[in-house]
Amino acid sequence: MGRVGVLLLNLGGPDQIEDVRPFLFNLFSDPEIIRLPIKGLQKPLAWLISTLRAKKSQANYLQIGGGSPLRKITEAQAEALENRLTEIGKQVQVYIGMRYWHPFTEEAIAKIKQDNIRQLVILPLYPQFSISTSGSSFRIIEEMWKEDPTLRQIEYTLIPSWYNDPGYLQSMADLIAQELDQCSNPDQAHIFFSAHGVPQSYVEEAGDPYQREIEECTRLVMKTLNRPNQYTLAYQSRVGPVEWLKPYTEDALEELGSQGVKDIVVVPISFVSEHIETLQEIDIEYREIAEEAGIANFHRVPALNTHPVFINSLAQMVAKSLEEEPTTFDQVTHPVKNMKMYPQESWEWGMTTAAEVWNGRLAMLGFIGLIIELVSGQGPLHFVGLL
Numbered sequence: 001m002g003r004v005g006v007l008l009l010n011l012g013g014p015d016q017i018e019d020v021r022p023f024l025f026n027l028f029s030d031p032e033i034i035r036l037p038i039k040g041l042q043k044p045l046a047w048l049i050s051t052l053r054a055k056k057s058q059a060n061y062l063q064i065g066g067g068s069p070l071r072k073i074t075e076a077q078a079e080a081l082e083n084r085l086t087e088i089g090k091q092v093q094v095y096i097g098m099r100y101w102h103p104f105t106e107e108a109i110a111k112i113k114q115d116n117i118r119q120l121v122i123l124p125l126y127p128q129f130s131i132s133t134s135g136s137s138f139r140i141i142e143e144m145w146k147e148d149p150t151l152r153q154i155e156y157t158l159i160p161s162w163y164n165d166p167g168y169l170q171s172m173a174d175l176i177a178q179e180l181d182q183c184s185n186p187d188q189a190h191i192f193f194s195a196h197g198v199p200q201s202y203v204e205e206a207g208d209p210y211q212r213e214i215e216e217c218t219r220l221v222m223k224t225l226n227r228p229n230q231y232t233l234a235y236q237s238r239v240g241p242v243e244w245l246k247p248y249t250e251d252a253l254e255e256l257g258s259q260g261v262k263d264i265v266v267v268p269i270s271f272v273s274e275h276i277e278t279l280q281e282i283d284i285e286y287r288e289i290a291e292e293a294g295i296a297n298f299h300r301v302p303a304l305n306t307h308p309v310f311i312n313s314l315a316q317m318v319a320k321s322l323e324e325e326p327t328t329f330d331q332v333t334h335p336v337k338n339m340k341m342y343p344q345e346s347w348e349w350g351m352t353t354a355a356e357v358w359n360g361r362l363a364m365l366g367f368i369g370l371i372i373e374l375v376s377g378q379g380p381l382h383f384v385g386l387l
């Protein structure tokens, strides 16, 4: 057996405030994030949205010190994983490939080539699969493999998602139990799972398994926790005019407040690292909404980061994956049957619902709106919440 590597996939985040706009441009250029029926419109729209959204997004990053901690935390996770793998007798080099910021997936793949890795485990740091996250990273990796015969000599296995892994569930349950025990009446506190949302069309039209995996994950965490607490699952971080998975976190908090709930323990369920959506959105924005709704005691469970039980669970997944048969391309791009990974190619052309909806939206974001927006700083993009 030749040299062995693990490629950890993550989203990436701006390291400093100047990185915010180009980071947003990369994010909105991704057809798995904005599903446009016409490929040529992707970059102009990404430029437009990133330019106009940058100010609001920068203000949020300034509230958490001016940049995302995602890179540092992912590096610490990679180091801890490499150490744990050594302890269990596996000599493995761990690489980090971010989708929208440094170190980019392309940089990681270049290093993997340079280091002459012969066997690779591809492991997304997202417990649940979504077309918009792991799916997007798999797509660019597939493209690199297709274009480069040297890469095709590397045998690889892929872990599409691991929301039901017992070690991961145990580490989540441990952190929740610790936070509950800080409450004055631990059994009475309401456990509030907040997952990152996706547009409803991803699940309903494209067959994204994300919602099902989130729901199942939440149920399994509660089973592992084995406490009598009531719980709620809601979805955060909605962007843009379309319907996202519901209930929205802000609405669910208001509903709990109106029911007289006084103590909540918020659990970020789709992230394994602290980042803007835990440190700013949950800790600042949702805390404020909860307190205004009458929820007096707002607790938040920390992200797993380098929790030893979690790191060990990743190491066990890698060790198991190394024993498996190499994955084929088809399994990489379509880990879930009937899922539409490539919106432009796989969406039907003609007067389909999707095409009509998107043509309507594009018209809305058209020339007149752009001029009003640029001249006045107000307009349809502010109105629909993109800016």
Ligand SMILES: C=CC1=C(C)c2cc3[nH]c(cc4nc(cc5[nH]c(cc1n2)c(C)c5CCC(=O)O)C(CCC(=O)O)=C4C)c(C)c3C=C
Residues within 6 Å of the ligand: 011, 012, 013, 014, 027, 032, 033, 034, 057, 068, 069, 070, 126, 130, 132, 133, 196, 197, 198, 199, 239, 270, 271, 274, 275, 276, 277
């Ligand atoms: C499971 C995790 C995530 C899913 C699913 C996801 C989908 C998704 N995200 C956007 C738009 C934005 N996401 C942004 C930041 C961001 N998103 C995730 C994770 C998921 N996204 C993370 C970890 C981060 C933060 C990185 C960091 O800086 O720490 C942002 C930028 C921040 C902002 O301006 O609000 C946007 C925009 C969409 C549209 C989407 C599904 C289609």
Ligand SMILES: [Fe+2]
Residues within 6 Å of the ligand: 196, 237
């Ligand atoms: Fe996101």
